[in-house]
Amino acid sequence: DGGITQSPKYLFRKEGQNVTLSCEQNLNHDAMYWYRQDPGQGLRLIYYSQIVNDFQKGDIAEGYSVSREKKESFPLTVTSAQKNPTAFYLCASSYLTGQPQHFGDGTRLSIL
């Protein structure tokens, strides 16, 4: 079955540490996205990539970094510069920007 896989489902980070969230898709989608969801909030766009080896900042990119070396993979690194990293992180993909996006099941990141 095609889909998006995010791992791990739960992640804990110590203060001052970088941590990388994995996102893999086998839908042959060109575009991939990372969102953050906080309680009572909508989904806010962190980074997006329309094609391999290219990515753009979203609305809340500070403290995050991404890479897109392969079409299938779009890992997100939460750096120590992100002052409030505790949140639910969602990865998504679509054929093109503006098309319906397919989402993974998310990674919940908590700070120890």
Add this chain to the structure above:
Amino acid sequence: DQQVKQNSPSLSVQEGRISILNCDYTNSMFDYFLWYKKYPAEGPTFLISISSIKDKNEDGRFTVFLNKSAKHLSLHIVPSQPGDSAVYFCAASAKNYGGSQGNLIFGKGTKLSVKP
């Protein structure tokens, strides 16, 4: 400033009745609108969409209505079922403009509870 607004954080409906979820937007460049359904600890799943050239789109129990002059859309679920209980997100994009403007902008969501 929120470009996509869902002003009702929650909605409770009896099983078998109609559920109406509302969404307002401010950006007149938006030309494509979507509804997503989300269960706790899962990613959102795409439900239904509508292009700005239409005012209604129907898929089974789900119908989306678009009122461009009022910059308002709504999702109707008839009949409502307990399994419909979830958070519903409205999203919009300026699809025909492409690039970053084609990205989806999400509302904050409305939590629907369908009681047996």
